[in-house]
Amino acid sequence: MIRLPRLFIAPLLGLVALVGAGCGRDRQSPPVSVPASTPQLLPWNVQFRDVASKLGIHYALGHGGKTPLTILETAPGGCAFVDLDQDGWQDMILVGPPKCAVYRNDHGQRFEDVTSQMGLQLQGPWMGCTVGDYNGDGYPDVLLTGYRRTALLKNDGGRRLLDVTRGSGVESSKWTTSAAFCDIDADGWLDLYVGAYVGYRIGHKDLCRVGAIESACGPEMYAGEVGRMYRNRGDGSFEDITHVSGLSRASGKTWGVAFADYDGDGRPDLYLANDQAPGNLFRNLGERRFEEQGVGSGTAYDAGGSVQGGMGVDWGDYDEDGRLDLFVTTYTYQVKELYRNEGKGLFQPVGLEAGLAGPTSSHVAFGTGFIDANNDGHLDLFIANGHVRDNMAKFDRSQSYQQPMQLLANRGDGTFEEVSPRAGDPFKQRIVGRGVAFGDYDNDGQVDVLVMDLEGRARLLHNEPVGERGNWVSFRLDDGRRNHEGIGARITLEASGRRQVREVTRGRSVLSASDCRAYFGIGRATVVDRITIRWPDGRTEERRHLAVNRSHTLRQGRGGQEASSRSIAASAQND
DSSP states (O other): OOOOOHHHHHHHHHHHHHHHHHOTTTTTOOOOOOOSSOOOOOOOOOEEEEOTTTTTOOOBOOOTTOOSOOTTTTSOOEEEEEOTTOSSSOEEEEEOSSOEEEEEEETTTEEEEOHHHHTOOOOSOEEEEEEEOTTOSSSOEEEEEETTEEEEEEEETTTEEEEOOTTTSOOOOSOEEEEEEEOTTSSSSOEEEEEEOBOOBTTBSOEEEETTEEEEOOGGGSOBOOOEEEEEOSSSOEEEOHHHHTGGGOOSOEEEEEEEOTTSSSSOEEEEEEBTSOOEEEEEEETTEEEEOHHHHTOSSOTTSOOOBOOOEEEEOTTOSSSOEEEEOOOTTSOOEEEEEEETTEEEEOTTTTTOHHHHTTSOEEEEEEEOTTSSSOOEEEEEEBOSOTTGGGTOTTOOSBEEOEEEEEOSSSOEEEOGGGSOGGGGSEEOEEEEEEEOTTOSSSOEEEEEETTSBOEEEEEEOOSOOOEEEEEEEEOSSSOTTOTTOEEEEEETTEEEEEEOOSBOBSSOBOOSSEEEEEETOOSEEEEEEEOTTSOEEEEEEEOSSEEEEEETTOSSOOTTOBOHHHHHHHO
């Protein structure tokens, strides 16, 4: 196969995007689906402001000008929104190669560095993290991933994070990347998948030549490593069931890890975004067994049948047809691919038709997620970009190590428009973007974004309440037994003739974990007519006529909303 020099590929992709936008039908691509009745869009008045320094967050990473950097040095780091002390406010965890940090949220007004008090002073190099209440005590625990290591940290009542790795069954000598907790067998205990990258060894193939210049080697220079699936025994330990579950058939070289019930059968499935290897979609067959469906489903490759540099991943129903679609971020000169869920186990890659190729193809994209930035009910896309070769500009002047973040607005007709230039100053800056987490740190009903910069300070992007915004509602679920965050539950919301679907999850993006609350923007609707909750054990419940602009805590088996259902914004002002 003839390979064009990279300098020529970017312009060609731009031309393809323009041509494809005008003649999609001539190419016989399936048309982008449009909801039967597309509601009127709200005016786009979204502004994000970086408030990290103002609120006391001074965590920063960097290599002090060292160059060139190896594949390991340009890979980390991750972050998480998590209410460690269960006071109703999202704290944060920041993870980088040499150090980790914990910041406690003081009612959305200030963050305090409590790393020492929490006992988080473990030696790295670390990559990222995930969050889940694995022991069912009501306090979310933390798993750190890293180079030839993992660490399981038990949350001791919000006071300390205790290292309980030894004897837990999740010890690893692999280069671990993203991870996610989910109850794969509906026994009430959160199980765990930990992704793994490549068999790189420090001091061996550290750098490769690109012409006359030495730079980080690509993943193709190393053997891929395969992640592990751990079953929660319910006694504080885990059992490795990778082989018996069928997950040993993964391609390896995994960056992104995300559970979701894509086929609606009530069992959580698993997608793995892999770097220059086919993506894996594992369908949950029940009884802790999975079947690989990547190629058959259409999610293993891009629209042209090529492997991608898969990085970040998220599930979301962007076209409001009731089926969860899949978004995967990729390497430079590759479309950041959107796989539309067609039902019956099939997906259609529609990144080009959805307008994603032109704005995104020139970047190396990592952390990502669906986010309804203005609460109009349409899921937008956030992407953090940053190259993996720090000296890339020396041999490709069209590229740079630092790259801008991006926000793409959902037009409501199956297509997206880049709105980064008018979304605030943070999008005008260049960073080496890696992990991204989503959550409402100040409880005002607008979802905020936490971003890791490998060569600078962490960013906390506050979603500013400017202009007309839609009404909203959020839900914190509790099964009343062990799964106190309702991980894996599906919520279907109906308001003003529209229907939206969310699944409760923390594992999305890359190397990171997000707020466990499920957020819905509902536009100009003034009441939620009905929500239907399908709990992880398969039981369903309904709630009707719920107030908007509130966060509701709902417990399985209760006939109505809990007493803690309240207007978060109002409580924030009163506290």
